[in-house]
Amino acid sequence: MSDNLKPVPAVVIKRLPRYYRYLGELIKQGVPRISSAALSQKMGVTASQIRQDFNYFGGFGQQGYGYNVEHLYTAIGEILGLNNGYSMIIIGAGNMGRALATHGTFEKRGFRLVGIFDNNPELVGKEINGITICHTDELETFLDSEKPKIGILTVPKAAAQSLADILVKHGVAGILNFSYSELKTPAGVSVENVHLSDSLMTLSYKIKEN
Amino acid sequence: MSDNLKPVPAVVIKRLPRYYRYLGELIKQGVPRISSAALSQKMGVTASQIRQDFNYFGGFGQQGYGYNVEHLYTAIGEILGLNNGYSMIIIGAGNMGRALATHGTFEKRGFRLVGIFDNNPELVGKEINGITICHTDELETFLDSEKPKIGILTVPKAAAQSLADILVKHGVAGILNFSYSELKTPAGVSVENVHLSDSLMTLSYKIKEN
DNA sequence: TAGATTGTTAATCGATTAACAATC
């Protein structure tokens, strides 16, 4: 058990949510502990990789015993920052924005949706999941007063970059980008892209192979 | 210019849609050709990687000239199987299903949505994007007669695996899975997962770091 | 032709797997 010194590769971070999911399942099933070997079999990865991954963050296990499932689950949640209650807003109340606003998993993971914005007057004033849609004109004022941490962009490509600029200017820490474009942001602001058509294209390639 | 022999690493496949996107942009801008060096600067990757990636599929470039943008764009589309007009169905006409059904990019990339299914009687019969929602009871008959290539699962976790089994049983080649679970499918059937909460968690981690 | 830029081989870097001593 030692504090982490080595930088954690991005590829390891990307695996953490998957571990988190499997550990959540185990808790539901009332499994109190698990060895890297048993988990490796469940998840289809090597036990070695599991132990290496966890040890980037210090030792969570105990020799001869394995890992305490609940402890490990909590620890990974902590590493991912799920207990920080990060607040987020959705910009773009189209189908995708609405799908995300009503997507229960986000709340379950400790994120709080605090605002929804759209520039369509027909949508402004309507309520989704208990939140009233505001006009994008009010965005900057809102950002300054409420200081949400995360902005979710579900707007057309053409609008994405200028909205991202506004988010950045008013102190958002991260952007979840659903628009078919890549955003330019300064070093301090993280972007995570969800390009649905990319996933479909990758699937398309795989189909061809079979 | 030689036919590919080496197996293409998954990591290269995942990059293809991004190349495709950038090349599409260049076409729009009327750029007829580009060197790996110029493209590398645009995309923020090394020129070496670009050339290596393309050469998994045989040489697309010309020494002293670079790459013909349109030719390369078409070639990558071909590799991804975008010209095959793959048919797809969406199962689950909730917010996410509707968002995908109206997601224009899919059609633009050559995929054809041919059916939408839900088990909620209130939704059955309604129309989305010109397609009438059918009851899930009709799914098997539909699969046998229409033989769609791709199934998009936007249903709750509890329903996902059994629906996936049905899709597999009736010959679907690939599944785009939005449910918060991992599907078991036989070797011949590809699955591409879109776990939105995973993306949010990864973003959450990155925010913490900054 | 001379210059530019690819295709491709070789070198480097990083991630995964294997092995095992430490230890619960």
Added chain:
DNA sequence: TAGATTGTTAATCGATTAACAATC
């Protein structure tokens, strides 16, 4: 204690980058 299983080092594998001869 004996057995099990981690944490961690070392070996392997694969992916990225660099270099350059081939060639348009």
